[in-house]
Amino acid sequence: MEYRIKDISLAEEGRRRIDWAESHMPVLVALRKKYGETKPLKGIRVAGCLHVTKETGVLVRTLKAAGAEISWCGCNPLSTQDDVAASLAKHEEVSVFASKGVSTEEYYDDIHSAMRLNPHITIDDGADLTVEMHKALEQGKKSGLTGPLFGGTEETTTGVIRLRAMQKAGKLLYPIIAVNDAETKHDFDNVYGTGQSALDGIIRATNVLLSGKNVVVAGYGHVGKGVARKAAGLGANVIVTEVDPIAALKAKLDGFSVATMKNASKIGDIFITATGCKDVILGEDISQMKDGAILANAGHFNVEISIPDLEKQSTAKKSINDSTMQYDLHTGNRVYLIGEGRLVNLAAAEGHPSEVMDMSFANQFLSVLKLAASKGSLKPMVYNIDKEQDQQIAMAKLQSMGVEIDQLTAEQKAYLEGFSEGT
Numbered sequence: 124m125e126y127r128i129k130d131i132s133l134a135e136e137g138r139r140r141i142d143w144a145e146s147h148m149p150v151l152v153a154l155r156k157k158y159g160e161t162k163p164l165k166g167i168r169v170a171g172c173l174h175v176t177k178e179t180g181v182l183v184r185t186l187k188a189a190g191a192e193i194s195w196c197g198c199n200p201l202s203t204q205d206d207v208a209a210s211l212a213k214h215e216e217v218s219v220f221a222s223k224g225v226s227t228e229e230y231y232d233d234i235h236s237a238m239r240l241n242p243h244i245t246i247d248d249g250a251d252l253t254v255e256m257h258k259a260l261e262q263g264k265k266s267g268l269t270g271p272l273f274g275g276t277e278e279t280t281t282g283v284i285r286l287r288a289m290q291k292a293g294k295l296l297y298p299i300i301a302v303n304d305a306e307t308k309h310d311f312d313n314v315y316g317t318g319q320s321a322l323d324g325i326i327r328a329t330n331v332l333l334s335g336k337n338v339v340v341a342g343y344g345h346v347g348k349g350v351a352r353k354a355a356g357l358g359a360n361v362i363v364t365e366v367d368p369i370a371a372l373k374a375k376l377d378g379f380s381v382a383t384m385k386n387a388s389k390i391g392d393i394f395i396t397a398t399g400c401k402d403v404i405l406g407e408d409i410s411q412m413k414d415g416a417i418l419a420n421a422g423h424f425n426v427e428i429s430i431p432d433l434e435k436q437s438t439a440k441k442s443i444n445d446s447t448m449q450y451d452l453h454t455g456n457r458v459y460l461i462g463e464g465r466l467v468n469l470a471a472a473e474g475h476p477s478e479v480m481d482m483s484f485a486n487q488f489l490s491v492l493k494l495a496a497s498k499g500s501l502k503p504m505v506y507n508i509d510k511e512q513d514q515q516i517a518m519a520k521l522q523s524m525g526v527e528i529d530q531l532t533a534e535q536k537a538y539l540e541g542f543s544e545g546t
């Protein structure tokens with residue numbers, strides 16, 4: 124076991140915070156209890172590239188309890204919680220390569236270090252590890268990857284998009300389970316998790332009052348919808364920008380204003396991008412912004428707000444606090460960028476609440492079990508989570524919350540599946 128982290132002396136604090144997350148993740152804890160006895164991952168090497176947060180700590184404990192040997196790295200230069208990384212290294216005996224604030228070069232070094240485990244299974248968030256694994260596989264055995272490689276999982280929308288593009292181009296070399304596409308993942312984690320934690324990041328970084336502010340949300344998909352609803356709940360006037368007419372119409376009928384970024388940029392107080400696309404806020408938009416406008420991104424990569432354009436529009440910049448940078452524009456106005464335009468909920472807050480990560484990571488864990496059981500027999504393509512797993516996780520979550528639901532009778536089931544009965 125080896126590690127490269129910021130400060131091992133933070134391990135006790137990290138352990139206490141992982142314990143806290145665990146007490147809010149009953150579905151994952153139940154899986155850990157169940158599979159901790161049979162150890163279906165004994166002898167299986169798992170390399171993970173996923174935000175090193177206290178919730179990830181609970182996933183790692185679960186994989187470990189099921190018998191896996193684990194290496195881990197962060198999937199974003201700013202999202203690692205250094206106390207959690209220390210605890211994983213010291214208390215969970217995981218090879219961890221992750222620190223908050225790494226350079227791009229260090230970030231990729233960490234990914235390559237995690238790959239040295241020669242994994243049977245990869246767990247990814249954004250597809251950076253999977254892409255690096257593919258480059259290594261193309262080099263053959265000299266890369267240190269001697270196999271067997273059973274497959275991988277992918278946690279987020281952007282990662283799934285990248286991997287489906289690889290599949291389409293005939294470049295995907297091993298099977299991937301699209302954890303993001305589980306309903307118990309994207310309909311909860313992306314919507315409620317990012318919705319709440321993105322605002323948490325903005326509030327922690329600036330402590331601005333959202334009430335009465337014009338909050339511009341770019342993208343009205345899962346994440347954008349969650350952010351828009353939570354901002355409205357805090358009293359903000361929400362303006363949505365979109366490129367998809369159906370999503371724009373949904374935003375409009377949900378009661379939000381819809382505008383182009385060109386128009387919204389003149390009136391927004393706070394801008395939050397959530398598209399998974401690049402160049403959503405460009406120099407021409409920034410130059411129109413009001414004095415004091417705040418810019419934040421909730422999408423996976425730091426490409427949604429053009430940082431090069433922001434630099435070009437500015438005469439000077441200065442740091443306001445750990446996560447906020449003031450840019451003085453040529454226009455004489457100031458704008459504030461949070462978390463370097465990286466995922467604001469992780470760069471400036473703690474990421475998603477444990478309660479939603481409970482379901483996302485239950486999907487991750489069960490997908491890893493599936494890949495381990497497949498022993499490499501799956502074809503290299505992107506797989507969806509099956510409905511049964513989704514339903515099982517939703518039911519377990521409801522039970523943990525003390526919620527009961529009705530069940531179909533045999534007659535109702537036949538009615539819903541048939542066509543002969545009408546009025």
Ligand SMILES: NC(=O)c1ccc[n+]([C@@H]2O[C@H](COP(=O)([O-])OP(=O)(O)OC[C@H]3O[C@@H](n4cnc5c(N)ncnc54)[C@H](O)[C@@H]3O)[C@@H](O)[C@H]2O)c1
Pocket residue numbers: 279280281282309312313317341342343344345346347364365366367370397398399400401402403421422423424466467468475
């Ligand atoms: N911050 C987090 O913790 C977190 C969590 C989950 C997902 N994500 C990331 O958030 C991003 C969005 O994920 P999602 O699940 O909401 O995706 P989604 O596909 O459900 O929604 C994206 C929306 O953005 C719109 N869009 C695309 N380009 C646009 C543009 N140029 N301008 C305006 N709108 C545009 C699309 O039409 C779509 O409606 C992805 O990068 C995803 O990986 C981040």
